[in-house]
Every structure is written in structure tokens, then in C-alpha cells.
Amino acid sequence: MLGAALPSIAFDDAGHGYDRFGLSPSALRVAFAAAWPLYRYYFRVASVGAEHVPKAGAAIVVANHSGMLPFDGMMLCMDVAQQRQRALRPLADHAVGALPFIGVAMQRIGAVSGTSTNARALLEAGEILLVFPEGVPGISKPARRKYRLTHWRPGHAELALRHKAPIIPAAVVGAEEQFPIVHNSKRLGRLVGAPHVPLPFLPVPFVPVPLPVKYRIYYGEPIVPEGDANDPSAVEHAAWQTQNAVQALIARGLRERRGSFW
């Protein structure tokens, strides 16, 4: 069980069992133990290439984002903890931190508001980041656009160049089908103060849990971008390299699977 691997996960203790961002290994242990049935029996996560994730030192795992709710991030974190005994630090939208209870829960399991200063502090401490360059538009893209990467933001590439951190491309195959989205409603979004609200295939009260799709996670070979972090073309090139690598891993995952549920 995953909880057994966690005591060995290193973290930057700020003195009272928490790191500066609020990560608590004991909370992480509880969260992973609670989510273990999801990882093992519900999504039946299978991963390939985890040896590309370094066991120590600063690195950035860059993956596609999908599925309305961020189960893909949770499964990636659990998989890296399981395979490499490391706590991934997901960079989340700043709005997550403003949510009562959820914001605290996310902090305790290692999520951090996605600002360059936070990312810099984590990379300097030798931590491993999880970045979804597609952001919120990624998890809310409609079913007809599944497995096609949306607008790919280059911030991760700049971070990698600035901090000489390798990028590990990763693809999550299966998550796109867990909550098929039929439409993004801008009108509802205006009501709740968001750009849009994704409407799943059934009304929300009838889809309290995601579909039991099979998750396949593919890690690619590390990319060590070269160039000046202040050179826009070098940043764009590194981001393009990563995007291509992730898209290739997605294509491989789609080729190798028999269907969404097995």
C-alpha cells in the first residue's frame, strides 16, 4: 500500500512538521491512503517510464490536463510517490487557495499557488514540480477536442531554463473520458465569476463520481532545455519541444490501449 512508501519521502521541514507552503507528510499519508482504492481499483493506474522521473533534485513534470476534476493530478502524484518515493508539488491556479477547506487541503498535500516566486523557491529547495501548461482550459475542454492539447503556456519552459531543471514530459491517457463534457457555458461562468462552466454529459447531481476509466500514465525521457531564460525564442522552443513530447506520449497511449475502460 502506498502509505508504506511515504515515510521515506523527503520534505523541507520548516520546524513543526510542515514545509513553508503548508505541506504535511502526515496529511499526505492520510490523503494517499484514502485515495488508494481510486488509484489501485477504480482507475487501475498503469504507468510506463517512471524511471525517467529523477529520485532526487529539482525537476518539472509537465503533463496534459483533462477530465473536469483534477483526478489526473492526484493520480500522477500518487504514481510518482509510489514509483519514485517523491512528493510532486502541483502548481495550482491561485483561485484554489482562496477556496475554504479545499485550499487548505491542497496545501497540506503539497499543492502550491502557481506563481514564479513559489516555483523558484521550490526548485531551489530541490523539489519536483507538476505543471499542467493547459491550465483550467485543459480540464474543461469539450469531449470533441479530447486528447488534443489546448493553448500550451510556456511558463514551465522558462522555469526549467532559469533553474537548469530537467523537464519530464508525461501523458495521462484515460482521464479525458472520466467526465465527458458536452459544452462550456459562458453564461453560467459569468454568474459564478469564472470564464466558463463545463457541463458534463449528465447533470452534476447524477455524476457524483467519474466514470471508471482506466488510467495510463506515460513518462518520457527528460528534456534538458538549452538557452537563455530571458530569450523568448529559447523559451518558446523548449515549450514546443515539451508539447511535442507530451503529444507523442498521448498518441502512444491511445495506440496501446484497447478502450477507455480497460
Place this chain on the structure above:
Amino acid sequence: MSRLKSALVTGATTPLGRSLCARLLASGCEVLAVGLEAESAARFLIPEAAAYAAADLAKPRELHDLVFGPAKARSIDTVFHLATHRSLGVEGERVHALNVEALRQLIAHCEAHPTIARLVYRSYAEVYRVDQRLPNVIDEEHPLDHGAGRPQWLRDRVEADGVACARMGMTKLEIAVLRCADVFASGTGSQIYDYVRSRVCFKPLGFDPMINLLSLEDAAEALFLAGAAERGQGVFNVPGADTMPLGLCIRSAKRIAVPLPGPLLLPLYALRRRIIRTEFSYGLYKGRMHFPGILDGRRAREVLGFQPAGVS
């Protein structure tokens, strides 16, 4: 570490001032302690080996005479400016004169002084803005809190910080601004210390931000190092060794944490301030009660060699 021979400390009768005087004397430095109190009263507060001068720094003439009188006679090389109004409840021109104008004039006098080479100004972590869109780790380039409707306590601190920063590198006087985390001790004007003095501490429901506390000894050490370092000009964050969630801080102080919806806390703490005349202001501290705002002490560590030891 040998450049610091003779120091002037304003605000010397405060807890932090006393700790700094003791640290300077322990290093073999001569100290001219400055306070508002008459010498007979101040003698109980400052170390015996320190010389003392009473001066009201809000009065320009007294400040001038201090710098070009006793400070000149003692060939002071470093000035530590700690004197500010601690109370949030007191406002007005006199408070501004001490918090801001005294620093402005002190810098001008130090620049014209024959022996003073460095001024170390104790600033506050509260000058930084904390909200959901900003980084949780606060480096020295983090935005300052210029929000409308902020109390004079904060406006003065932000202005004084800016006054000190604006003169950096303009003359031979080296200026170090130390933005210190909340000094968790009585009589320091600490918001969080005052907050946990209540038996019951109300906190926003659904939030448990990380906070950082600095001990008196660590604050004094950081100030000393800023005065003693060979290269000491600049702005430095001074975090403490204790970083923990607010809830744990309340439990460690053996207090009861009662989570309440955020909008209730503002009137509740305003009432508390009015009834029992406490210093904690929820309005001032609201951002830090919701979102982490931890000082990044990398620059102080690399340039000054400062590493916090912890709460004693």
C-alpha cells in the same frame, strides 16, 4: 565583522532595543542607547554598560542635537533605528513625525555626519501585501501594501520603508532595511502575539494559513549582522525559525481556536479592540489570516549570514 565599533540604537528601551544593545555589547561594541524616557527610568531598562541619551525623535531639534552632539562625541559608526510607534490605536501627526519624518531627518543627518557610515532600519513584514494572487513565499521584490483605507500604523511603515530605500546608494551612507517577521514577544507591537493573548482565538472558517514567527534574539542577531557585515546595503527579509499553520500556533499557545465565517471576524475583533484595548486588528491582518505569506530569507542568509535559531 570588525567594522562595528560604536553604535547608536534608537528605541533602545523597547524589548528589541534591549536585546540589540545586549548583543552589541557582547560583541565588544560601544553603545549609545537612545530612548524617550528620562535616564533614571531608562537605567532599569537598558544594559548597564550602555551609555544613554534621552531624546524625543519626533522633535527635529532634539534629533539633530543627538546626532551632532553625543553621537559625534562618541564617533558613532553605525545607527540602528528601531524607534516607531507600536500602538495601532494611536494616530496623528506626532505619530507620523516619529514613524516617518524622524527617519527622513536621521538619514539626512547621518549623510552629513563625519563618522556614521551605516544606518540599519528595522522595517516590518506587514509592509508586504498578502492576497491570493501573490506568491506565498515573499521575497524582497514582493509588492508592498499601498491599499486604500489601511491604518496609519501600516501606511507609516510602508512610507518609512520607502524613504530608507529611496536614499540607498545616493551617498556614502550605507542603508540596510530589515523587513522582520512578526517578533513573537510582548511589547514589540506584534499582531500575532496580541492575537493569541485571548483565551479564545477566532479564525476564519476553512482557512489555516502558514505563519512565520521571529524571536527577539533572532531579530537582534539579524540587526547586529546587518550592522557588522562588510557589505550591508540593501533590503533584507528576516524570517524566523518557526513556520507553522495558524491553528497550530493557537494550540501551541494553549488557546482555543474557534473557526467563524470571515465576515463575522471584522466586527468581532473591532469590538474586542474597543472593549479591552488590544492591538490586534483583523482588518490589518486579514490577508495573513487567509493566505500564507512567508518571508524568504535567502538574501539575508547569503549576504549577512543570518540563520534564525528559533524561539527561546
